[in-house]
Structures are given as structure tokens and as C-alpha cells.
Amino acid sequence: MLRSPLLALALALAAAPAMAATQGDLDATSTGTAEIDLDVPEAVQITDMADITLTPAAADLTADVGDSVDVCVYSNVGEDRVYTVTASGDGTASAFTVSDGATTTIAYTVEFNDSVGGGGTALTTTVESAEFESDATAYDCGGGLNASFEVTFTPAVLQAAYAGSYNGTLTLLVSPGTP
């Protein structure tokens, strides 16, 4: 709480940008000035998300099964264009799981990388990641891609599961980092 209107006014004046247009004089030549102030808001965006469909053969269940998706992440925050990622699954308590629609679920892991090709930093559901960096100077990354996420099922969980079709939704929330 501000203690007095005078203090509030003083704070407001201190926070205001020091701008002041000047008018020209009447003369043979007259010069005036105008200041320009543009405040660009923080903005982040992730695009080029794609579904992952895995159809491993029986012989594949002895190794990790997974795939990665290359995406475009734009950020204008700080000179390194930093951002964070918070992933969540649609399992119980936002767990990274796929479900057969009944009672069986299979857990998977998620990694995020600020370059293409998958791999990178392991994510914990609903936990904001450390900062990543973007090199994009356009919302569409200039038509390219600059980051990726990867999902992986281990042999142990695959071998423990019943045969069948499982599906789930992975949500990636991209937030501005700290400039």
C-alpha cells in the first residue's frame, strides 16, 4: 500500500519515460523534435508439432522404442532468446503415459533439445525445464526447424504391457525465460 497520494504521484512520475516533443520557433527555418518509444512484449511460440506413431515389431521390444519430432520455437526474450519448456502427459497426475483406454498404461520418457534431431534434456512432468535458447528471428523460424522433443519407451515397460493399441497426449508449454 502506498502511504500517501504524494508518494504515489512521485513513483508514477519516476516510472514514466522521459519523453518530450519540442516545438519549432517561427523563423526562416523551424525545427521540432519528437521522441519515439516502442515497448515490445515478451513472446514465445512453438510450432510444427506432429503426432508420433510407433508400431514396433515383436523383435523391437528388446530395445528402446521411440521417435523424435523437430519443431520450431520462437522467443524474443533476451539476447539469447531464452525459453523454458514444461511438459505434461495425460495420465494420472499428468504422468507421461499412454493408455489402452481401459486400465492399462505404459510409461514413457520425454526429452527436449534446442536443436533438431531429438535427445537433449530429460523432462519431468509439470516441472519447468532449465532455459533453452532459440535462434529464430521469425515466428516460423524462417521455414526451418530449431528444436526437437523425443519420447521413449523402455524394453521393460513394453515387455510388461499387453499387446494392443495405446495412445496419449503430450503437452509442451513454452514460456519466456529470464533475460
Place this chain on the structure above:
Amino acid sequence: MALARGVVCALALAVGTIPMARAEVQILDLSDFSAGPAAGALSDVVLQDEVCVRVTGGQDSYRLRIDGQDGQGFTLTHTASGTSLPFSIVWDSLAGASRARSAPGEVGVFAVSDDSCAADAWRAVLEIRIAREAIVAGLAGDYRGGLLIEISSP
């Protein structure tokens, strides 16, 4: 004949002392430009200011020059990083002429409008344009810059 010469001479002297109205100009009603677009709707930023141009001495036109402040081009400077953001200007005389410039210098000679804003003064519009692509390519934060607007007789 001598008398006639004297009359001509006297007339010439009289003409030479007729007081001439001095042509003067003045730029008025300039305002600062300020914008803070929302994150979800970054688009071209267009800012307009109605200004007032005074011309005296029977003139009906003026010459306009616009420069960036501190000798800069038409750029805004990011206060934290020092990176720059380009902009362009448009001058609309409101008398049928509108000219855009993306670099400092003379904009042109314009006729005054018929929209009076004070004695011997007429409205014109100064517009600042910042392209969406430039804003997206820039960084979040505060950008500052300025313009010097000079009016003179044509």
C-alpha cells in the same frame, strides 16, 4: 528632360524602400510517439500525429526535412542491448501529397492544406511505421529513438 530623370530616380528609390514581408515558417503541435503492442497480436505498428505547419509572408508551400535524432538513421535503439529496430516515416500534407521515407533527408516540398490549425498555419500528418517483421526479429523490451523535423521556405 532633367525633370523626368529626377522623377524616375525618385520612383526607384521609393520602390527600394517598400517593406517586404519576411517569409517565416514554424512547426507546431508535435507530440511524442508511444506504442506497446500486445504479445498475441504483433503486427505492423503505425503511429500518427497531426502537426501544424505555419507559413507566413504569403507562402503557400514549405520544404520538409526529417532526420533521426543524434545523427542516427531511422532506427530505434533497444535500451538494454543496444540493438536497433528500423522504422519509416510518411508525411501527408493533407493537400494531396503523401511521401514515405525510410532514411533521413529531405522529404520534399509540400503545399499547405486547407485545414487550418492556427493563424497562417495548416494541418499535416506525420506517421511512423514499424514493420511487423522487424518487431518479430527484434528482442522484447523498450526501444527508443527520435526525429528532428525541419521546415523551411521552398
